[in-house]
Amino acid sequence: MDTIRSLRCFVRAVELGSLSAVAREEATTQPTVSKLMAALERELGVRLLERSTTSLQVTPQGMRFYQRALGVLAEYQEAVAEARGQTETPAGLIRLNAPNAFGHFRLNALLAPFLAAYPQVDIELILDDRMVDLVKDGVDIAVRHGRELPPDAVARLVGASPRLLVAAPSYLQQHGKPKQPQDLGRFDFIRFAWLPDGDVLTLHNGERTEIVHTHSRYRINNALAKRDSLVAGGGIGLFPLWLVQDLLDSGALVHVLPKWRGQPQALHLLSPSRRYQPLRARLLLDYLAAKIAELPGYNAS
CATH class of the missing domain: 1.10.10.10 (Winged helix-like DNA-binding domain superfamily/Winged helix DNA-binding domain)
Known part of the structure; x- marks a missing residue:
């Protein structure tokens, strides 16, 4: 046998x-x-x-x-x-899981150079916003935002992105600008549909903290669609910098209440808790950790 x-x-x-x-x-x-x-x-x-x-x-x-x-x-x-x-040569399949928006907007472009460097490695990229079971779903590496992580996985923190209040200039010209956090309740606020805190927003300015009740008539379950709605002048939103750095640079979006921020959005690379990882997976983990840290909007003050 x-x-x-x-x-x-x-x-x-x-x-x-x-x-x-x-x-x-x-x-x-x-x-x-x-x-x-x-x-x-x-x-x-x-x-x-x-x-x-x-x-x-x-x-x-x-x-x-x-x-x-x-x-x-x-x-x-x-x-x-x-x-x-x-003499070990990296070869075989790596199953990589990531959130939809990050996969489309950032991760997808990082993988072609890795595949070119290791011609015997295959990558299967699965874009899914749910928290997958790495073992049951056969996932070698998962990319995840936030700090609530599965206890049975090895997590590697590779970056943190500040979360800023942003809006299109056209929206602010039409509706005015909030002068303090509590003013946000009078504006259209666009948020993720699945946030556990709902319309309640926690903002920080140094050691000061404000709990704000926003008014979200439009809620979206996709970060890229939420980004597009803000550019179109739909309201104000709290966004991680990695997702809007290019729009701020171009002027399509501007900071609102720039001294106030949300909790930074952490990004982790997860792998199964088993001790051994194939060489191909270890190489991709190290590669992604280095490349993600260099992305616009990460580890910025």
Whole structure:
């Protein structure tokens, strides 16, 4: 029996909840994976998985074995990488997940030079605003904004972008300018549709903090669409600088209440909590960390 292959298939069966899904990953058939699992159970003398026509459940013994199998696979992969040493060539698929707006506006342009530098590496970029399960979804690296991160992932902080109040000059010419934070309640405020605080805005000016109740008649669940609505004169919005630096430079948007800011928007690179990462993933993590730090609007005071 190919023990390493059997362990790998078992681990992925637990994570994916389906032998068919494992077979697709392994480019083989579901009966082949079933035979591997049966052989592994016979060798161990315990039932690891309860199978039915509609579901796959892990037994208590299987769950304990899964935790140990993760460590065994990590040690094996580390041993392989160490044995290969400097002869290891980055190759294979990297599954990269990122929010829609950041992926379209910034990340997409960063990936072509990396692919050119490593011709044996493939990248699958999945743009999705939800917080994915890195293990279950088979994601090697996820790009995420904010500070609420999954506890079972390794997070690497690579940048922070100030959040500023901005509006189009045409809107301010027509409606006037707020002179203090509490004035914002009298203006059209455009925000994300899914914000947990709703219309409540927290602004900072040094050590001073203001809680402001805005009025958002127009709420959008896409950052690029929100950006376009502000340029069109739809109202005032609180934006991370990475998303509007070019518009501020061109004059399409201007600062509103420039002394007041929201909490900076952190950007993290997430990877699964397993200790070993393939060389290709480690290289992309380092590359993205360096390139994102250089993007306009990051790590600015």
